[in-house]
Amino acid sequence: MAPIANTVPQEKTYSSTGIKDRQLEEVAAWLMASPAVILILAFLIIPFILAFYFAFTNQRLISPNPTEYVGLANFRQLLTVKVLPLDPIVDTDGQPVLDENGNYTYPREREFTRNNPSYPQYNGLQKWTTWDIGTSRWIWLAGDAVFMRSLVNTLYFAMVIVPGQAGLGLLLALLINKRSPGVTIFRTIYFIPVVVSIVVISILFQFIYDGDNGLVNNALVFITGGRFTPVDWLASPATAMPAIMAMSAWQAVGIHMVIWLAGLQNIPEILYEAASIDGANNWQKFVHVTWPGLRNTAIFILVTITIAALGLFSQIDVMTQGGPLDSTTTVIYQAVQKGYKMQDIAYGSAISVVFFILVLCVALIQGYLTREKNT
Amino acid sequence: MNTKTIAFSIRYGFMILLAIIFAFPVVFMMVSSLKPSIQILRDSSSLLAFLPVGEISVDNYFKAFQRAPISLFVFNSLMITMITMGLGLFVNSMAGFALACMRWKGKQIVLSVIIATLILPFETIAVPLLMVVSKLPWLGPQGLTFGWLNSYHVQIIPFIVDAFSIFLFVQFFKSLPYELIEAARIDGAGWFRIYAKLIVPVSGPVFATAAILRGLFMWNQYLWPNMVVQNTQFRPVMVGLGYFWQLTTSNTAGEGILPWGELMAYLTVITVPVIILFLSLQRAFVESIATTGIKG
Numbered sequence: 001m002a003p004i005a006n007t008v009p010q011e012k013t014y015s016s017t018g019i020k021d022r023q024l025e026e027v028a029a030w031l032m033a034s035p036a037v038i039l040i041l042a043f044l045i046i047p048f049i050l051a052f053y054f055a056f057t058n059q060r061l062i063s064p065n066p067t068e069y070v071g072l073a074n075f076r077q078l079l080t081v082k083v084l085p086l087d088p089i090v091d092t093d094g095q096p097v098l099d100e101n102g103n104y105t106y107p108r109e110r111e112f113t114r115n116n117p118s119y120p121q122y123n124g125l126q127k128w129t130t131w132d133i134g135t136s137r138w139i140w141l142a143g144d145a146v147f148m149r150s151l152v153n154t155l156y157f158a159m160v161i162v163p164g165q166a167g168l169g170l171l172l173a174l175l176i177n178k179r180s181p182g183v184t185i186f187r188t189i190y191f192i193p194v195v196v197s198i199v200v201i202s203i204l205f206q207f208i209y210d211g212d213n214g215l216v217n218n219a220l221v222f223i224t225g226g227r228f229t230p231v232d233w234l235a236s237p238a239t240a241m242p243a244i245m246a247m248s249a250w251q252a253v254g255i256h257m258v259i260w261l262a263g264l265q266n267i268p269e270i271l272y273e274a275a276s277i278d279g280a281n282n283w284q285k286f287v288h289v290t291w292p293g294l295r296n297t298a299i300f301i302l303v304t305i306t307i308a309a310l311g312l313f314s315q316i317d318v319m320t321q322g323g324p325l326d327s328t329t330t331v332i333y334q335a336v337q338k339g340y341k342m343q344d345i346a347y348g349s350a351i352s353v354v355f356f357i358l359v360l361c362v363a364l365i366q367g368y369l370t371r372e373k374n375t
Numbered sequence: 376m377n378t379k380t381i382a383f384s385i386r387y388g389f390m391i392l393l394a395i396i397f398a399f400p401v402v403f404m405m406v407s408s409l410k411p412s413i414q415i416l417r418d419s420s421s422l423l424a425f426l427p428v429g430e431i432s433v434d435n436y437f438k439a440f441q442r443a444p445i446s447l448f449v450f451n452s453l454m455i456t457m458i459t460m461g462l463g464l465f466v467n468s469m470a471g472f473a474l475a476c477m478r479w480k481g482k483q484i485v486l487s488v489i490i491a492t493l494i495l496p497f498e499t500i501a502v503p504l505l506m507v508v509s510k511l512p513w514l515g516p517q518g519l520t521f522g523w524l525n526s527y528h529v530q531i532i533p534f535i536v537d538a539f540s541i542f543l544f545v546q547f548f549k550s551l552p553y554e555l556i557e558a559a560r561i562d563g564a565g566w567f568r569i570y571a572k573l574i575v576p577v578s579g580p581v582f583a584t585a586a587i588l589r590g591l592f593m594w595n596q597y598l599w600p601n602m603v604v605q606n607t608q609f610r611p612v613m614v615g616l617g618y619f620w621q622l623t624t625s626n627t628a629g630e631g632i633l634p635w636g637e638l639m640a641y642l643t644v645i646t647v648p649v650i651i652l653f654l655s656l657q658r659a660f661v662e663s664i665a666t667t668g669i670k671g
Contacts (some may be wrong), residue, residue: 021560024566025477025478025479025566026479026480027383027564028473028477028566028567029473029477029478029479029482029566030473030479030481031472032469032470032472032473032477032566032567032570033469033474033479033485035466035469035470035536036466036469036470036536036541037465038536039469039532039533039536040488040489040492040536040538042502042507043504043507043532043533043536044492044495044500044536044538045488045492046488046507047503047504047506047507048495048499048500048503050503050506050507051499051500051502054502054503054506059506061505061506061509067379069561072477140542153437172393175386175390175393180383186390186393186394187661188654188657189394189397189398190393190394191398191660191661191664192397192398192401192650192653193400193401195591195649195650195652195653195660195666196401196646196649196650197594197595197597197645197646197649198595198596199595199597199613199616199617200404200613200616200642200646203551203616203620203638203642204403204404204642205400205402206397207419208400208403212421213416213419214419215399215403215419215424218419218420222420241519250396250397254397254664255664255667258661258664259665259667260662261665263592282548293398293401304667307494307496308496310496311496311498312627313498313598314597314598317597317598317601318617332498335501335502336499336501336502336598336601336602338600339502340502340505340601341503341507345502345503345505345506345539348502348505349502352498352499352500352501352502352503353499355496355498355499356495356499356522357447359494359499360494367638373484374593
């Protein structure tokens with residue numbers, strides 16, 4: 001079969017070159033592309049496929065036991081969430097038993113989660129969080145409470161940072177888009193944090209956010225004339241994540257400033273002139289000319305910031321290690337904790353798969369929504 | 376004053392305020408690296424924190440270099456960054472050339488796969504990649520060994536290929552006039568010769584863009600070297616920084632005050648060269664970052 005096929009010229013696209021040349025081009029192209037193709041296969045595609053494979057096993061980095069298929073066990077542990085509604089404890093007369101502060105008392109969740117044969121569905125679960133609704137108490141149980149907290153923290157981080165950073169970037173771009181003296185200097189200054197490593201910045205900001213001598217506290221005390229009480233920003237669960245958000249946006253916003261700027265400069269000047277003739281003011285020009293012209297830029301910026309935000313890791317690793325009280329732990333921080341620190345490749349891979357699905361969904365949803373709004 | 380002047384002043388006042396917010400940490404870092412730690416803490420409650428006044432010296436630099444092998448870390452990072460960048464420019468541009476200028480079966484599939492991997496964050500594959508590199512064979516001075524952990528190559532080889540660089544090269548090469556290549560073909564030039572002698576010399580800007588983006592990425596690497604490098608010998612600057620931080624917090628517990636000055640000196644050593652490079656190649660830097668927006 002083969003010799004016959006080879007004798008028939010399959011395609012002859014250009015006149016100046018013959019079949020031999022076509023075959024040569026084919027071989028040359030493969031040779032020139034092959035280093036990249038081999039490397040991309042080995043270090044990107046295969047690890048990506050392996051993430052899915054490992055996630056269904058009990059693979060460890062080093063283990064004397066053979067790897068076994070465990071089905072959905074890793075995902076079950078990661079994603080199981082159950083609500084345990086509890087009523088206040090009542091005494092024999094039906095009166096609620098109060099503690100020394102006069103509050104209702106409730107059964108402890110471990111009576112349900114530790115080998116209680118009447119409640120097999122709660123066995124082995126961990127307490128994630130509690131809601132008090134009326135007199136009853138809802139205990140949220142999860143297969144991996146720390147992972148649930150990291151998922152919530154990561155989404156919280158993304159939800160604040162995506163609009164915040166994109167908006168700040170646009171503001172900066174609009175400020176320096178005007179042709180006025182010195183704008184290049186301002187552009188340069190706003191851009192400097194981008195070329196500084198996030199690790200360096202995280203260490204610097206530990207000093208800046210410090211509770212005793214931190215620059216932020218000192219500045220706030222100075223501005224308020226001493227009325228402000230210094231806060232140890234990274235040591236409290238309520239302020240640690242917002243502090244990291246502010247720093248992250250500050251560091252990366254220069255990237256989005258220049259991308260917005262490129263988008264702004266792609267809008268034809270003639271549209272603004274036409275709007276001026278129609279008597280539009282600056283705000284109307286922004287709403288009717290600038291914003292529609294930035295549609296593609298906006299989609300791109302929102303998607304890239306979201307994907308970067310979901311991958312939050314370095315800041316956490318340097319500044320808080322996930323604390324205080326798991327308030328800054330994130331999905332990737334957990335993947336590294338489990339996959340590398342505890343050498344549980346399978347569980348780390350399962351977290352990576354969840355992360356990838358998250359990234360994929362967000363990219364698809366966001367792209368879709370942004371398109372709908374603008375057409 | 377008319378309204379125009381007022382608007383102008385407000386705008387500039389706002390821009391200057393923002394400039395202060397964006398510049399102060401780096402200024403603080405550089406200034407503090409010249410001060411004794413006690414003075415850094417004392418100055419932090421006033422604007423003195425941003426002024427090189429008081430007992431100014433380069434002592435912190437000497438002490439920091441004594442405390443940890445910082446020059447080794449800098450050498451490691453420089454070498455890893457340069458080799459990865461150099462090999463990457465070659466491998467990625469050659470693939471970009473094949474994808475943009477040549478006809479071959481499989482081209483469409485290869486190109487689509489490369490574009491698809493653009494949305495794949497490195498974080499997704501870090502854990503399984505750790506497993507892969509811990510098993511790969513390597514032929515070194517000790518003969519055939521298995522496992523790439525604790526080496527230079529584990530920090531270099533996985534990062535040579537870069538989908539975004541390939542994408543940039545494809546875009547750029549496609550914009551070149553095709554007649555150029557056809558004319559060279561008729562003159563009997565081989566494909567590699569066309570790439571090396573004809574295409575590369577006219578592609579300076581795209582090479583600069585790819586080099587800047589990769590260089591910055593490699594110099595700032597943190598997650599991966601953290602996972603694969605445990606011993607001092609192969610440690611790059613950012614992982615060395617964490618190690619230095621630990622050294623200072625554990626070794627000085629009794630002294631009562633952390634050697635902030637030394638830490639600032641280390642931070643300055645690994646940051647200021649990059650900032651100087653940025654300031655001198657500003658246009659190229661800003662344009663490189665702006666090109667990351669074209670894939671949208």
